[in-house]
Amino acid sequence: MSLSLNQRTTQRWTVAEAVDGCVRHGLEAVGLWRENVAEQGLAESVKLVRAAGLRVSSLCRGGFMTAGGLPGDEGRRAFARALDDNRRAIDEAAELGAACLVMVVGGLPGVTPGEPLPAGPAGARGVAAGGGGYGGVAAGGFSRDLAGARERVAEALAELAPYAGERGVKLALEPLHPVYCPDRAVLSTLGQALDLSLAHPEKQVGVVVDTFHVWWDPRLFEDIARAGRRIVSYQVCDYLHPLPADVLLGRGMMGDGVIGFPPITRAVLAAGYTGDVEVEIFNADIWAADPDEVVATMKARYEDVVLPAGA
Amino acid sequence: MSLSLNQRTTQRWTVAEAVDGCVRHGLEAVGLWRENVAEQGLAESVKLVRAAGLRVSSLCRGGFMTAGGLPGDEGRRAFARALDDNRRAIDEAAELGAACLVMVVGGLPGVTPGEPLPAGPAGARGVAAGGGGYGGVAAGGFSRDLAGARERVAEALAELAPYAGERGVKLALEPLHPVYCPDRAVLSTLGQALDLSLAHPEKQVGVVVDTFHVWWDPRLFEDIARAGRRIVSYQVCDYLHPLPADVLLGRGMMGDGVIGFPPITRAVLAAGYTGDVEVEIFNADIWAADPDEVVATMKARYEDVVLPAGA
Numbered sequence: 001m002s003l004s005l006n007q008r009t010t011q012r013w014t015v016a017e018a019v020d021g022c023v024r025h026g027l028e029a030v031g032l033w034r035e036n037v038a039e040q041g042l043a044e045s046v047k048l049v050r051a052a053g054l055r056v057s058s059l060c061r062g063g064f065m066t067a068g069g070l071p072g073d074e075g076r077r078a079f080a081r082a083l084d085d086n087r088r089a090i091d092e093a094a095e096l097g098a099a100c101l102v103m104v105v106g107g108l109p110g111v112t113p114g115e116p117l118p119a120g121p122a123g124a125r126g127v128a129a130g131g132g133g134y135g136g137v138a139a140g141g142f143s144r145d146l147a148g149a150r151e152r153v154a155e156a157l158a159e160l161a162p163y164a165g166e167r168g169v170k171l172a173l174e175p176l177h178p179v180y181c182p183d184r185a186v187l188s189t190l191g192q193a194l195d196l197s198l199a200h201p202e203k204q205v206g207v208v209v210d211t212f213h214v215w216w217d218p219r220l221f222e223d224i225a226r227a228g229r230r231i232v233s234y235q236v237c238d239y240l241h242p243l244p245a246d247v248l249l250g251r252g253m254m255g256d257g258v259i260g261f262p263p264i265t266r267a268v269l270a271a272g273y274t275g276d277v278e279v280e281i282f283n284a285d286i287w288a289a290d291p292d293e294v295v296a297t298m299k300a301r302y303e304d305v306v307l308p309a310g311a
Numbered sequence: 312m313s314l315s316l317n318q319r320t321t322q323r324w325t326v327a328e329a330v331d332g333c334v335r336h337g338l339e340a341v342g343l344w345r346e347n348v349a350e351q352g353l354a355e356s357v358k359l360v361r362a363a364g365l366r367v368s369s370l371c372r373g374g375f376m377t378a379g380g381l382p383g384d385e386g387r388r389a390f391a392r393a394l395d396d397n398r399r400a401i402d403e404a405a406e407l408g409a410a411c412l413v414m415v416v417g418g419l420p421g422v423t424p425g426e427p428l429p430a431g432p433a434g435a436r437g438v439a440a441g442g443g444g445y446g447g448v449a450a451g452g453f454s455r456d457l458a459g460a461r462e463r464v465a466e467a468l469a470e471l472a473p474y475a476g477e478r479g480v481k482l483a484l485e486p487l488h489p490v491y492c493p494d495r496a497v498l499s500t501l502g503q504a505l506d507l508s509l510a511h512p513e514k515q516v517g518v519v520v521d522t523f524h525v526w527w528d529p530r531l532f533e534d535i536a537r538a539g540r541r542i543v544s545y546q547v548c549d550y551l552h553p554l555p556a557d558v559l560l561g562r563g564m565m566g567d568g569v570i571g572f573p574p575i576t577r578a579v580l581a582a583g584y585t586g587d588v589e590v591e592i593f594n595a596d597i598w599a600a601d602p603d604e605v606v607a608t609m610k611a612r613y614e615d616v617v618l619p620a621g622a
Contacts, residue, residue: 108569117552117569144571150529179490181527182552182569192529216492218461218503241428241493245556258419258428258493260455 001269003302004057006031006235006280010291015040017291019048025295029055029276031235032096034089046095057276058172058233059098062089065156066149066186069109079152082106086160093169099275100172100232101164102208105153107183110142114183114248118142149186154196157205165204172232173197174208177216177239179247190214190223197230206232209268210280212239212251215259224267231273236261236306237281244284251281253297255305262308269308277306312580314613315368317342317546317591321602326351328602330359336606340366340587343407345400357406368587369483369544370409373400376467377460377497380420390463393417397471404480410586411483411543412475413519416464418494421453425494425559429453460497465507468516476515483543484508485519488527488550490558501525502534508541517543520579521591523550523562526570535578542584547572547617548592555595562592564608566616573619580619588617 005027007018015036022030030049037045037059049056065086068079086103093101110118118140143149157171164171173193176185187193190207197205207230214220216239224231238257243250254261265277279298286294316338318329326347333341341360348356348370360367376397379390397414404412421429429451454460468482475482484504487496498504501518508516518541525531535542549568554561565572576588590609597605 111552111569114553142569144569146526146571147574177489178527179488179554182550188527189529215457216489216499218499239493241422242425243490243558247554258422258453258455260457263458 001234001274001277002028003299004029004031004055004276004278005295005298006058006060006278007033007036008060009279009281009286009298010294011287013291015045016048019052019054021291021295022054023052024292025299027054027295029057029278031058031060031278031280032056032098033060034092037092037096042092042095049096055276056096056098057278058100058102059089059093059096060280061102061104061174062086062160062171063102063104063174063185064106066106066152067109068152068156069143069145069149075109079156083156083159086156087163090160090164090167090169090171094167098169100170100206100208102172102174102233104174104176105185105187106149107181107186108142108144108146108149109152111183114246117182146181146186153186154199157196157200161200161204165201170203170232171205172208173205174210175213177213179243189217189219190227191219194223194227194230202230206230208233208235209264210235210237211259211261211264212237215239215264220264221267224264224271228271231268231271232275233278234268234273234275235278235280236302237279240283249282249284251283253281253283253286254279254301261306265306266308277302312545312585312588313339314610315340315342315366315587315589316606316609317369317371317589318344318347319371320590320592320597320609321605322598324602326356327359330363330365332602332606333365334363335603336610338365338606340368340589342369342371342589342591343367343409344371345403348403348407353403353406360407366587367407367409368589369411369413370400370404370407371591372413372415372485373397373471373482374413374415374485374496375417377417377463378420379463379467380454380456380460386420389420390467394467394470397467398474401471401475401478401480401482405478409480411481411517411519413483413485413544415485415487416496416498417460418492418497419453419455419457419460420463422494425557428493457492457497464497465510468507468511472511472515476512481514481543482516483519484516485521486524488524490554500528500530500534501538502530505534505538505541513541517541519544519546520575521546521548522570522572522575523548526550526575531575532578535575535582539582542579542582543586544589545579545584545586546589546591547613548590551594560593560595562594564592564594564597565590565612572617576617577619588613
C-alpha cells in the first residue's frame, strides 16, 4: 500500500499544484476531483499526471442518482440527467486512467446536500399526510421513500456499470455515514454497498472503505473480509467528535479523532487490497493551513497512526 | 398499540404533572426518567401512576457500562460503579412496574456525553502513538478500542441480566444512531443489539426500536422481523435534517423530519409487538412550547403520520 493525496485535503491546490505537491513530497498517487479537473482542463490534467508519473487513485465523484424518485416528468428528467452526468464522469475517469470513479449515490429525492428540507406545497411534512402517501411528493417537496431511493440507485447502476466496463473504469460505491443518509447517500453501510456491487462483474463495480464513514459499523470486519477484491479504494481520515455544525466538515487528520485505524488497515490488507491509501479530509482548519504542512503532517500520521505495527 | 408520553417530550413536567397530563389527554401510559422519579420520590411516583391507572411503558435509563475499558484501577472502579448504578435502576423499574428499563450502553471509555474529547497526557491523540498502543490509555485520556468497549457491554450485561430477571424487569438494549457512537452508545444497529440480547433469556433482555436511531439502517426490516418478541419498546420521533449543532436535540415531532413511519410501524406490529408506542423527543423548540399543546400535536401526528393506513 502506498499513500495518496486526495486533492480535497489540500482544497486550495489546483490539479497542477496538487501534482507538484505529490512529487515534492514523494507521493506516487493522487486522487482528483472533477471540478478541479474541469478547471485545469481534462487533457491538461491527463498530461500533468502522466508527466509526473503519478497514479490517479480515484476520480471523485459520480453518483447522485436518486432524484428519479421524484414524481412524474420531474423524476424522469432528473434520472436521465443523472445518467448523462455519470457517463461523462466515467469518460473522464477513463481518460485519466483513474483506478476508480467514486460514487456518492445521493440522498432522499428532492433533498439538496447541506440544505434544509424543502417545504413544498405538501407542507412541512413534504409528503401527503397519512400512511398511503409516501410515493406522493408534491412539486417542490421531497420523498421519504428511502427503500424506493435505494431501488433507483440499483436501476441507475444497471445502466452505468456496463458503460463503465466498456471503458475500463471501475465504479466504486461509497457507503456514507448514516448522518448523510437524508441528503448525500442512501448507501449507509459497507455490507449494503457490497451487496449492490455483487449484481455486477467485479471489473465494473466495487466498493470504497472510508474510515470516517464506516468505523462505527459492528459488521465492519466481517464485511471487509466478505468484500475481498471488491474493495477498490481505501480512504482514511479521522472522525471528529463532537461533529462541527456543518457535518460535512467533521473529518479530521488521522489521530485527531476517535478512530482506531490499525485493525481496519489490517483487515483491508488481509482482504487482498493492494491499491493506494487516499487521505481525504474536509475540514475548515486544515483547508486554512499551509498545504505543504498539511501533506507533511499527513505523511507522519499515516506512519504513526494508520499503519499497523510492523506494516 | 397505544400511545405513551415519554416525559422527556414534555421536559418541564414533573412526574406528577406528566401523570396528570396523560390522564387529561386520555393516554394510558407514560415513560419516566430516573432523575424525575428521584425528584418526585420513588414511592410517591409509584403511588401517582397507580392511582392514575397508567402503565409505565419504560424507565429511562440504565446503561453507561463501558468505562470499565479504562486502564487499571480507574477502569475497575468505573465498572463496579456502573453495575451498582444499574442495579439501583433495575430496583426502581421493578417498583414502578415498568415494562422495561431502557439501556443506553455508553460510548468509548473516557469520552463524556456531549463533551469534547479529553486531551489527556497522551496528547491530542489520546492513545499511545503507533499501532500497538490501542489499549494504552494514559490517565485522563480516552480509549479508541471500540471492539473492547463492546465486550465490556456484554460483560456488564452478563452481570445484570439475571439480577433484572429475578426482579421481573426486562432490560431493553437501545441501539443509538452511529452519530452517538463516540460518547453515548457503542450499540449502533438493531441487529447488533439483538445479537447481544440473544445470549440471555427473553424475559431478561430485549431491544428498543427507536425510529430516530434506526430509520436509515438497510437491514432494519430484516432485523425487526428477526427480533420478533424481543422488541420490548417502540419509540417514535422524527429525524431532523440538518441536525442542530447539539446533535442530541436533533429529534423532531413526527412529520417534521425525513422518516417514513408507516412501513416501520407495520413491521413492528408484524413482529408481534403489542406494547405501547412511546414518543420521546429531545428538541429545544418543543421543550419551550406549552406541554399541553405538544401532547395534543403528538396525538394528532401519531394518527396522521405514524400509524399505517387502516391501523
